[in-house]
Amino acid sequence: MSDFPSDGLLDKPYFSFTPLLDMRPEGIDGRFLHDERTLGLFINLNILSYELGYVQKRIQYMVSANVNIEDPIKRQDVYKAHRNDAKLEFSDLIIQVKSFCERMGWDFRELEKLGLERYRERMEELAQRKI
Numbered sequence: 001m002s003d004f005p006s007d008g009l010l011d012k013p014y015f016s017f018t019p020l021l022d023m024r025p026e027g028i029d030g031r032f033l034h035d036e037r038t039l040g041l042f043i044n045l046n047i048l049s050y051e052l053g054y055v056q057k058r059i060q061y062m063v064s065a066n067v068n069i070e071d072p073i074k075r076q077d078v079y080k081a082h083r084n085d086a087k088l089e090f091s092d093l094i095i096q097v098k099s100f101c102e103r104m105g106w107d108f109r110e111l112e113k114l115g116l117e118r119y120r121e122r123m124e125e126l127a128q129r130k131i
Helices: 030-034 036-068 072-104 108-128
Strands: none
Touching: 036 072, 072 108
């Protein structure tokens, strides 16, 4: 394991991404990685972006299956398989968002409500502009 302190997440096989511990963007003082809370946030954000990449990849595979596979039965099967995988990947992404909220001391449900309010406001604004 690493010399850095852990909050327990790194002890689980799913979260044993040792390359994440070596990711130190240039210009950022590496001393913050020795702080357990900051290291946890850093790792959580890296895993979150990693999961988002998987969601994007599965969505791309879905689109690609619809465009590139001639046989309609095979196309439908491949599309459904990638759609199901995208759903699982998205659930992993949501867990990482919730984990990040917990680390930050934010109420996930409150953020969800705030997001819905902002979405409604934006949709009303677009409707007024007739977009």
